Structures are given as C-alpha cells and as structure tokens.
Amino acid sequence: MGETAILTQSALLIGLLATFGAGMGAQLVAWRFKVPAIILLFGLGLLFGPGLGLLHPSQFFGPMFRPLISLLVAVVVAEGGMALDFRQLREAGEGVARLTMLALPVNWGLGALAAHFITGFDWGLSLLFGAIVVVTGPTVVMPLLRDAKLKPRIAAFLRWEAILNDPVGAILAGIVLEIMLLQVPAGHHHHHLVMAWSLDDLSGALGASCLGAMGGVVAAWGLKMLFTRDMVPEIFKVPILLSMILIIYQACTLLAEGAGLVAVTAFGVAIANFHIPGMADLRRTKEALVVLIVSVLFIILTADLQRSVLADVSGPIMALALAMAFVVRPLGITLSTIGSSMTWQERLFVSWVAPRGIVAAAVAGTVGMKLLGAGVPGGGLITPAVFAVIAVTMLASGLTLKPLARLLHLTMSNKPTVVIVGARPWTIDLAECLRQASIPAMLVDDSQSGLTMAQGRGLPTLHAEVLSPHGEEALEERPVDYLIAATGDCIYNGMVCSHLAPHLGRQRVFQVSPGVARLDFYHGLSRDARGRLLGQPEWTYMYFIQRYREGWRFVSLEVTPDDLPVLTAMMNEVTPPLVVLVVKRGAVLAIHSAEEGAIVLQPGDTVVAFASPFAQRKLHDNVSLHVVAECAANPEGHGHGQGAPSAPEAAPAVAGLSPTEQGSARPGEVKQKGDVV
Template identity: 55%
Template sequence: MEIGIAIAVLCVVLGGVVAQWFAWRLRLPAIVLLFATGLILGPGLRIIQPSHVLGPMMQPLVGLCVAIIVFEGGLALDLRELRAAGEGVLRLTVIALPLNWVLGSAAAHWIGGLAIGPSLLFGAIVTVTGPTVVLPLLRHTRLRKRPAAFLRWEAILNDPVGAILATLVLQVLLFRAKSGYGTLAIGAVVAKLVVSVGISAAVGFALALGVRRLFTRDLLPETLKTPILLAFALSAYAVCNCIMEGAGLVASTAFGLALANLHVTGLGELRRFKESLVVLIVSCLFIVLTSDLDRAVLAHLSWPILGLTLAVLFVVRPVAIALSTLFSGLSWQERALSGWIAPRGIVAAAVAGVAGLRLEEAGYPTAQLVMPAVFAVIAATMVLHGFSLAPLARRLRLTLSDTPGFAIVGATPWTTGLSRVLNAAGMPTLLVDTYPGALSEARETGVPVLQGELISNHGSEALMERPVDYLLAATPDPMYNGLVCARLAPELGRERVFQLSPGAYRLDLHRGISREMRGKVFGREDFDFDLFERLWKAGWRFSVEAPDDAPETGADGQRHAIRLMLLRANGALAISSPEDTEKPLSRPGDRAVMMRALDSAVA
C-alpha cells in the first residue's frame, strides 16, 4: 500500500512538473500536456488509479485543492478592473450562465440522447469555465486588458456559482426520485441556495476584515501570515460546504476577493507563494482526475456524445454569448473571442464524477452518460481552446505585440536615444520615468512612454499592461535601480531584469547584495551611468547593425565602439552581464546594438 501511494505521488507530482516544463520549453498549452499525461498514466497504462489509492479521501482532498485555486483567483480580482469592464463581466456571469444551462440541457436531451433529468444536470455542469484552465492560458497569451478581464472574471465567478447550480439540480432530481415529485422542492432548494450563497459570501468578507485587523495591528508574526491566510481559506471552504455542497467555493472566492480589494498590507509574499503553489496543485489535479477515469467511461463515448460535444462548442456557447451581449459595449472581436473560449476544467470533472454516480444510483435512465459527456466536453475544450486562444486573439487583434518588449527606467538624453533606435529596429521599447518633463523629448519623437513610479502597485500594474519582457534600470541612483529590479523580477523573471553597473570601484559591494534585492549588472563592469552620460556628450550614438566580432578598441588602444546587446532573429534579446559565465555569441540573422563614436571622440 505504501509503495502504491509513493508511486502515485511520484507520478502525479513529478509528471505534473515535467509536463509544465515541456509546455514552457515548447510553448504549448500546459493543460493539454497535463491532460495527456493523466490519460497515459491512468486509463492507458494503468500505472496509477487515484480513487483506489486514496479511497473516500479523494473527493474531499480535491475539494480543498480547488478551494485554494479559487482563493488565488479571488486575489487576482481587482474591482477597479471590474469597473473598466463591468458591463461585459455582468453579462457573462448573470445572463450568459442561465442561457448556457438552458441551451446545454436542450442539446444534451435532443442531440446527446440523455433523459431530461441527466440533461439538466449536464447543462448545469458545463456552465462552469474553470479558472484552473483559463488562468494558465491567460498567463501564456498576451491578451489585452479588457478581453482578459472578461475571461478571468467569468471563470472565477462562474466556477462556484456553476458548482452550486449543479448541486441544486442534483438535489431537486434526487428529491423527485425519492418522493415522486419535485415541484414543491424547487422553492425550498432555491431559498437554500440564496441563503447559503449569502452566508458564504459574508463569511469570506468577515474573515478578510479580521485578517486586515490582525495585519494592521501587528498581531501576527511575519512567519504566520501566509499560513493563516491559507488556513482561513480552507476553513471557510470546509465550514460553508457543510451548509450546502459547493457553497465553500463561494466563501473561498469571496475571502480572496475581499483581501485583494481591502488592500491588506503584507500580501506580496503570499501572492508569489500562492502562484507557485497553484501551478503545482493544478498540475497534480489534472493528472489525478484524468488518470482516475475508468475505461468503461471511455467506452460510453459514442456518435451522439460527439454530436453533443460539437453542439456545446459551436452552438450552445456562441449563441449564449451572442444573446447575452446584444446591445452591449463589447466589440464584435471581444464577443467572438468570449463566444469561443470556454475551457472546462477540474470543477466540472469533480462535480460530474460525483453527481452522475448519485443520479445513476437513484435510477435515472442514461445517467451513466453524464460523466463521459462532460469528459468529452472537457477534453475537446482543453485541446481546441488551448491551442486556438493565442492565434484567434491575434487574428482578432486582441493581443499585445508578440515581439518581446524592452523597458528602460530613467529618461535621459542617452536613454531616449537608445529607445528611439530600438523601436526603429522593431524592438518595442518603453521609456519610463516619474517626471513628465523628462519624457517630453521621447514623446515628441514617437517613443512609447509611461509616467509612473514602478515600485508602487499602480506603476507596476501599468507596466504589466504593456508588452514588456526585459527591463533595464538606468537611473543615476544604483540603489533605486536595484529596488526597481527587485520589485519587478517576480513578474518578468530574474534573468530578464538588469541595472547599470554601480561603477567598478563599488561592484564588489554590489555583488554582495542578494540577487533578490537587485538586478543583473548590464553589459560590463564599467557600464555605469557616468560612462554613458560622458560618451553621449562626446558625440557617441547608438546604432543597430550586423554583429562584428572585431575588437571594440583600435590599434591605438582607444575604445571606438561598445556592443550593448544582441537582437536575436527570433525577436529575443541577448544581454551580457559580468555575472554570467559565458558571453552571448552572435548567430546568423542576429543584429547588434552598438554605441559608436561618430567622430574622432574617444572614451
């Protein structure tokens, strides 16, 4: 038994991380590889069977993991974003969800051949567009802010609501099977639904207010802040789930949403930790639920199920979105994207596995088809939507630039000149400064600019809305440069944030500072602010040209050019640093960004 559990844990955890790494390297949707890994390990090779290993503990553990996921999703919901895209979010959650339920149920009955009861349950389950699938897709797709907000808010809010709707339908159907009628039960169950949702939301907000009080009054040590938040999220889920199945997800979501919008201090470490935790949880859950599929479920896949899947993909969702967004402020491109992208994920699979079995035990005909029908929709949407989101969004012009962007912090004459040359060479470059006067020259010459303080939440959020992948902090203050790099490293990656050298005589002291508190040194040890300032005043200018491996100093020993970076043929940047063991070498098709003396001036 212990060996079986060890093998299952090894396959699930290691398989999930390896699948995520391959997806990152190959630029593929991670959910597709996770789904395939689960099918291979479970129904394919039968290496792991989670329900046999975990037994009755499997469903509660899955529920607790989903609670952490929706809590993390709630932390990402900013009400300022809702105000900017409020109409679209309201229509996608309040109007589109019941339309999806009605149309999905009709398709299940008339196309899939399910009886009315199982059809209603199927329609309720597939209203859920899970954050476990949508959020990872959004991280790998450079969508514009508004369409990304539509998909994110819909997935996070519809997830608990759809789960409760499925529970409501299941309870009505079970009551009808037991008593012979269900009409009288509907009012009572709907009342219980409203009350449970209200109580769960209140519990989540009350916990958030309590956390704010604990944090602001310094009643918790730093080491307990992250554990107490996770404990509260799980406790809210467990307690409210006792009121009604699925209500715990509302409490966890409300807890995260309230924390994010009450602006509770001390959440920075939690945000970075929970992102890594959620990636691991999502990876494991996908493999667990997919590998737990029985071959008998796959045997129920048939032409009517295939027809139902196609109807959900190409009729139910597009029609529901088209009707719910009529006469709205959404553009046709945003409506088209929302009408197509609706991947179902872990919550749909977990609910279908339990609800379908209970309905079958109650004696409903065709109830055994609920799980394979939901599974077919999950598989189809994950694969088709996972691969099509990025190209469709590009075709509809709803993405930011695919070319990696470069941000330069600190507007001076030489950084303005560098930004202008890089933009002209096809490298999207953004010049950032807090002083509007420093940005005037760049703005007049067509260089994209951002006025803001990047170490503030508002400034860093404004930067993340731009297509920025690399950053160079180039102000005269080395300490401020390091602070900017430390603030943005978790978002951009520590290997992509650079700062000017503090000067050769202070470099040893600079290297003594942890990399978590600063950026990589840009270029060479002598590439400090004074050097570029002096060269610019002496007449040196920037250019982009074919790489030249010739020495940058002449026969007289004087420097006549310096190479700053390489623009790779695939659009990436190659920036050298004295902290790297190897200097990036030029490849065919690369271009070099140089700073050269245009006259007889030398350094």
C-alpha cells in the same frame, strides 16, 4: 496481508512520484515550446490511468479522494479570487456583468436543450448536465491568460467570468441533483423524471451562499487586522492564509453544496481589494503552490477515469461536446451581449474561448457516483459527457487561443518589449535605436521634462512612478518583457528591479552598474536587492552620460560572417563599439551582462552597440569592423582620441549646485538642481 499493504504503499508512492514529476515536467516543456500545459497534463492523465493502468487515485485514497480534491480546488479558486481587483471593472464592468448575470442562465438553458435533443437525456439529466458545464474553469483559463499576453480588457472578461461563475455552476448542479434524488423512491427505477422545483431547496442554497460570501469577507477583514497590526510573524502568514481558506470552504460546504466555493471566492476577492501590505509576496508563494496543485489535479482526475467510462463516449456524446463548444457557447454569448459595449472581436473571442476545468470534472465525478447509487437511468452517462466537453473545449481553446487573439488584434505585442526607466538623452537614443532594430521600447519616468523629448521623437512613454500602485496598474496594461533601470540613483534602480523581478523574471530585469565597489559579492549590494548588470561593471550611469556628451550614440549592426569574430571579442571588452544587446533571429532578445555567460552570436543577428563618433563615422563609411576595432584600441595612432576612456570617478559639475552638494552625490548618482541634500 502485510505484503499486500506494502505493495499498495509502494504503488501509491510510485504513483505520487510519477504525478509530481510528470506534472512539473509537462509545465516546463509547455513553457519551453509555448504550448498550453493543460493539454499535456490531460494527456498524461489518460496515459497513466486508463492507458497504462499505473495510477488508480480513487483506489489509493479510498473515501478521502473526493474531499481531498475539493480542498485543493478551494485553494485554486481562492487564489483566482485574489486576482480580481475592482479597478479592472472601470473598463470591463459592463462586459463582466453580461457574462456573469445573463450569459450563465442562457448557456444553462441552451446546454440543457442540446443534451436533451442530441443525446436523448431526460429533462432532469439535461438540466443537471447543463448546470455542470455552464461555466468556464479558472484552473484552465488562468494558465492560458498567463501565457497569452492579451489586452487587459479582454483578459478581465475571461478572468472574472471564470472565477465568479465557477461556484454558481456547482450550486446549480447541487440543487438539480437534490431535486432529482428526491423524486426517485427507494427500490424504484423511473425511465422518465419530471422536474418539480423545490422552493425550500432553492431558498436554502441561496441563503447558504449569501452566508458563505459574508463569511468570506468577514474572514478576509479579520486577516487584514491580524496582518496590519503586527499580530502575526511573517513566517506564519502563508500557513494561516491557507488554513483559513480550507476552514472557510469546509464550514460553508456543510451548509450547502457549492456554498464553500462561494465563500472562498469572496474571501479571495476581499483580500485583493483590501490591499493588505505585503500580500503581493504571499500571493506569489500561493501562485507557485497553485501551479503545482493544478498540475497534480489534472493528472489524477483524468487518471481516475475508468476505461468503461471512456467506452461510453459514443457518437451522440461527442456530438453533444462539439455542439457545446461551437454552437451553444457562441449562441449564448451572442444573445447575452446584444447592445453591449463589447466589440465584435471581443464577443467572437469570448464565444470561442470557454475551456471547462477541474471544478466541472470534480462535480461530474461526485454527481455520477450519486446517480448510479440512486439507480437513476442514464446517470452513468453524465461523467463521460462532461469529460468529453472538457477535452473538446480544452483542445479548442488551448491550441487556438493565441492565433485567434493575434488575428483579432487582442494581444498587446508579439515582439519582446523593453521598458527603460529613466528618460535621459542617452536612454532616449537607446530606445530609438531599439525601434530601428524592430524591438518595441517604452520610456518611463515620473518627470515630464525628460519624456517630452521622447514624445517628440515618436517614442512610447509612460508618465508614472513605477513603484506606485498607479505605475503597476499602468505597466500591467502594456506589454513588458524586459526592464532596464537607468536612473542616476543606483539604490532606486535596484528597488525597481527587485520589485518587478517576480513579474518579469529575475533574468529579465537589468540596471546600469552601481560602480565596481558596489558589486563586491560580500560588501556590495545584495544580488537580491538589484537587477542584473547592464554590460560591464565600468558602465555606470555617469559613464553613459559622459560618453553621450562626447558624441557617442547607439547604433545597430547586422552580424555578418566576416564581422562575427570581431563582435564576439567585443562582448567582453570596453573598446568601442560597446555591445549592449543582441536581437536574435525570431525577435528573441539577449541583453549583454558581465554577470552571465557571453552571448553566442550568429550571422543574421542584430547587435545594438554604443559607438564613439569615430566608430560611427567609420561604420557609416562601411569600414570593416576589424579596422574600427584596431583604431579604437590605438586611438593615439589615428589622431582621433575617441577610444573608450575608463569610467569617470566623479560626476561632472551640474549648474546650480554648490560644491558641497556636488560632493554629496553617491558614485553612479547624478545630482540635479532641485534635489534635497
């Protein structure tokens, strides 16, 4: 007996280790090769469970398996609710209303008809099946949206539909199931079930859902009071947030099946729209946790499928799954959006992208066991039918979402986009050079004067303060892959980089050097409080300003085999041309930073460099880079004096400022007329 327990524990530990390791491994592989992670996770679950028989989650956890799954799903749904900001409804409101109020009942009815006439399900089973698969899943939709770079409007359609409709489908399934079970007397089996709607069950479910929604909003308001009145230390905020989600879910689930999902959805939406200070940091922690939860859930739910269930996936069930993906969904969306402001491209895209997720799988597993326990004829076919729909819709949406979005022009950009904060003549010149190298660039500034010059050259601009809510919202509506903070205030540059690093990645935010002294590892600016260094430590804001006044400009150079050794040597030098970034083949961007390893150049790459007037003339005359580099290293011998002087220690005088004001500028900062000293 003891040996059996030890073996069971060992098998459980090995299974958990394999699940966590394989789950995160699949996420990394999917990120590296730009494929949907959900497909890999689903395949791993089939491999570990029905395939090799390594995982048996329901046997390991026993009766606690389904409750644990439900609690984890509640965390995922609540986190999805926190992504629903009412400001998104300004442009997408009508489409969201159509998808949540009209499309849901239409798809439910069409799904029930398809189940009845394709597989021969009774009307009761058909309505139950339609209720389970009527909604898309946030556990699948949100990861797909994270990687697809869709335009904000179409992304809002899919995001709101997935999160708001998810609890509604669970409630519908619960109502239909209760009515069906009431009509099966104990010890009797009926071959045909006649549906009779119970007003008591319907009104009870609606009442419980309303109470759950109100409870979620009240709980969110209470959390806001605790956090904003300094009644909770920072270290307790994430545990309290997670605990409230689990408590709200379980308490409302006791009222009615599905009411818990309504409550946590309302809780998440309320948290997002109360705009609690510091909640962005907590959300990032929860997002990371949700990635792990989703990875584990997909594997263990799929691994829990029995081989007998897979054997029940017959021809009619596969035909039903294909009909749900390619007939029912498009027809339902078409009927629901007639006369709406949605374009035909948006309607086609929403019709195609409808993956079912973990909520549908969890509800199907619970419903299947209850139907089998009650002896409902055909009840054992619900689970394989739902999982067939999940598999077909995940594969269809996961593999075709990006290509279809690009074909319909619903993506923001397929090339890496650089945002430059600070519109100055030299940054405008950099943006123009990037455009010539086929890299989109956008200039952002809170002053219109600098942007006017950029707009005159036809460059994309954004007039906003990037640290304001308006600036954040405006950046979300535009493609942003890399950031270069290039204002005269090194502290502000660091704030911008640290603020946007969680969204873009810390390796993709750069700032001009704050000065050699401020880069000291111990006494200088903390690496967490600034971005990566743009180029060399000597390349301060004033360095670029002064060189630009001397006639230096940004140029693009295509790397040839002959120039490869010279350009490679220039990566760590301060002799012109100064290599700023490299456009690799395939439009992959590599920005030069002395804090990281040298960029490996290859023939065919395009180098964007800052060149002196002498270097520009030589390059224009097609002089070899060998000669340009030698002349730059010995400017006296060539009589031009246009080498690379060391970075200036003091800023040049600015008209309109007194000597006292001039001297108050920090190293790397430029004082301008109108500044308050």
